[in-house]
Amino acid sequence: MGSCDSTMGLSTTLFVMVFLFFGVASMKNLAYFNETGYLPCHFTNSQNISLGELVVFWQNQDKLVLYEFYRGKENPENVDPDYKGRTSLDKDNWTLRLHNVQIKDKGLYQCFVHHKGASGLVSLHQMNIDLSVLANFSQPEIMLTSNRTGNSDVVNLTCSSAQGYPEPKKMFFWQTTMNSTREHDSVMNIFQNNVTGLYNVSISLSLSISPEKNASILCGLQPEPPQTQLLSPPYIIGAKPTEPPLPALEPVVTASVLIPLIIFLCGIVFCVRLKKRKKQQPGPAHGREAIKAEGEESKQTEERVENRVPERSDEAQCVVNSLKMASSDRSAAHF
Numbered sequence: 001m002g003s004c005d006s007t008m009g010l011s012t013t014l015f016v017m018v019f020l021f022f023g024v025a026s027m028k029n030l031a032y033f034n035e036t037g038y039l040p041c042h043f044t045n046s047q048n049i050s051l052g053e054l055v056v057f058w059q060n061q062d063k064l065v066l067y068e069f070y071r072g073k074e075n076p077e078n079v080d081p082d083y084k085g086r087t088s089l090d091k092d093n094w095t096l097r098l099h100n101v102q103i104k105d106k107g108l109y110q111c112f113v114h115h116k117g118a119s120g121l122v123s124l125h126q127m128n129i130d131l132s133v134l135a136n137f138s139q140p141e142i143m144l145t146s147n148r149t150g151n152s153d154v155v156n157l158t159c160s161s162a163q164g165y166p167e168p169k170k171m172f173f174w175q176t177t178m179n180s181t182r183e184h185d186s187v188m189n190i191f192q193n194n195v196t197g198l199y200n201v202s203i204s205l206s207l208s209i210s211p212e213k214n215a216s217i218l219c220g221l222q223p224e225p226p227q228t229q230l231l232s233p234p235y236i237i238g239a240k241p242t243e244p245p246l247p248a249l250e251p252v253v254t255a256s257v258l259i260p261l262i263i264f265l266c267g268i269v270f271c272v273r274l275k276k277r278k279k280q281q282p283g284p285a286h287g288r289e290a291i292k293a294e295g296e297e298s299k300q301t302e303e304r305v306e307n308r309v310p311e312r313s314d315e316a317q318c319v320v321n322s323l324k325m326a327s328s329d330r331s332a333a334h335f
């Protein structure tokens with residue numbers, strides 16, 4: 001008989017608990033770190049009970065009181081020091097604002113509404129709020145930790161993102177060359193600040209970069225939903241110059257000097273040939289007469305002079321021309 005009674009008592013207790021569990025409204029809410037969180041009570045005063053007869057309070061999962069509204073006004077007496085000065089009440093819809101939300105503020109909250117009438121305290125309404133706290137990670141950023149050297153095409157990169165919550169799911173590098181994209185997953189280094197509870201995360205990658213292609217590297221961070229994926233600005237690693245800078249400069253200098261020089265020399269050779277050809281041909285009549293008229297000289301001298309006078313101007317003109325060509329080519333070679 002006794003054992004039967006106690007079983008009945010237990011099942012009644014269970015029934016009441018389940019009833020209460022289903023009878024209490026509950027909701028989930030989300031707040032951002034260092035901002036304001038909202039703890040709505042969803043109480044509608046359908047019985048038009050005057051504020052002077054209402055007792056409304058919020059408590060956390062450790063039963064510490066955040067705020068108490070006692071018969072028409074705020075009652076700070078029962079409020080836990082952790083919440084002093086951090087709350088404010090919106091009386092229109094019975095929503096408590098929790099300011100400067102911290103990571104440790106996540107958890108379950110309860111709001112109770114009682115009617116303090118002649119017959120004592122009567123429970124009117126209860127609300128459970130499950131508050132989760134998020135902090136947006138900063139945009140991931142790629143940094144070069146070791147560069148390519150002359151004999152190695154390996155670069156080491158680190159990507160980091162800071163001050164987020166909760167711990168992200170994964171972090172990765174994307175390498176894009178001309179028409180291919182490769183994902184590199186690496187193990188996340190996770191650091192949690194033990195005061196704020198926020199995470200800093202980073203990944204590192206040692207990558208062999210093809211020296212003749214441009215590479216673009218992106219870093220992505222996949223946080224827990226509902227936070228969305230974050231991407232770093234692209235980090236561009238340019239193709240290596242095909243030749244070391246000094247020898248690469250020399251051909252340019254050589255060309256700008258050598259080409260006009262060659263043209264100039266060619267011009268001179270051309271002029272000399274022209275002179276020779278003219279020597280073989282009979283000279284212009286006026287030149288010969290002029291020289292003859294000057295007087296008696298040796299045939300050798302006469303021939304030399306006779307040929308030089310008209311041709312010196314020809315030759316000079318020719319050289320000037322080839323100089324002009326050479327200098328115009330030089331200025332062309334500069335641009």
Ligand SMILES: *[C@@H]1O[C@H](CO)[C@@H](O)[C@H](O)[C@H]1NC(C)=O
Binds near residue numbers: 034
């Ligand atoms: C919190 O926000 C204030 C401005 O609203 C800002 O000055 C402060 O740096 C923030 N603190 C953290 C830890 O983000």
Ligand SMILES: *[C@@H]1O[C@H](CO)[C@@H](O)[C@H](O)[C@H]1NC(C)=O
Binds near residue numbers: 046047048
């Ligand atoms: C409550 O008061 C409003 C006006 O303030 C009135 O319209 C409504 O009928 C009242 N309800 C009850 C249940 O007394």
Ligand SMILES: *[C@@H]1O[C@H](CO)[C@@H](O)[C@H](O)[C@H]1NC(C)=O
Binds near residue numbers: 090
């Ligand atoms: C309560 O009312 C305020 C404006 O008075 C509004 O900003 C807030 O969203 C409301 N909260 C709820 C839970 O309805």
Ligand SMILES: *[C@@H]1O[C@H](CO)[C@@H](O)[C@H](O)[C@H]1NC(C)=O
Binds near residue numbers: 035
């Ligand atoms: C966090 O990021 C989301 C978008 O992902 C944005 O809607 C929200 O306003 C951000 N919150 C803060 C506090 O920066």
Ligand SMILES: *[C@@H]1O[C@H](CO)[C@@H](O)[C@H](O)[C@H]1NC(C)=O
Binds near residue numbers: 147148
């Ligand atoms: C890395 O080396 C390349 C040449 O290979 C150079 O252009 C670049 O400026 C270097 N970057 C850093 C951060 O030293």
Ligand SMILES: *[C@@H]1O[C@H](CO)[C@@H](O)[C@H](O)[C@H]1NC(C)=O
Binds near residue numbers: 200
């Ligand atoms: C985490 O990131 C913040 C912001 O970039 C920085 O101030 C802090 O020193 C970082 N902490 C660690 C341990 O790296």
Ligand SMILES: *[C@@H]1O[C@H](CO)[C@@H](O)[C@H](O)[C@H]1NC(C)=O
Binds near residue numbers: 178179
């Ligand atoms: C990239 O595309 C070009 C043509 O657009 C193709 O010839 C080449 O094979 C491709 N390279 C890779 C790595 O897919």
Ligand SMILES: *[C@@H]1O[C@H](CO)[C@@H](O)[C@H](O)[C@H]1NC(C)=O
Binds near residue numbers: 145146155156205206
């Ligand atoms: C680059 O990273 C690799 C792999 O983590 C490491 O073995 C190497 O020493 C690093 N190089 C430099 C110059 O730090």
Ligand SMILES: *[C@@H]1O[C@H](CO)[C@@H](O)[C@H](O)[C@H]1NC(C)=O
Binds near residue numbers: 212213214238239
């Ligand atoms: C790399 O990028 C630079 C600048 O965008 C471009 O001038 C160059 O042609 C590219 N080189 C290759 C090999 O794609």
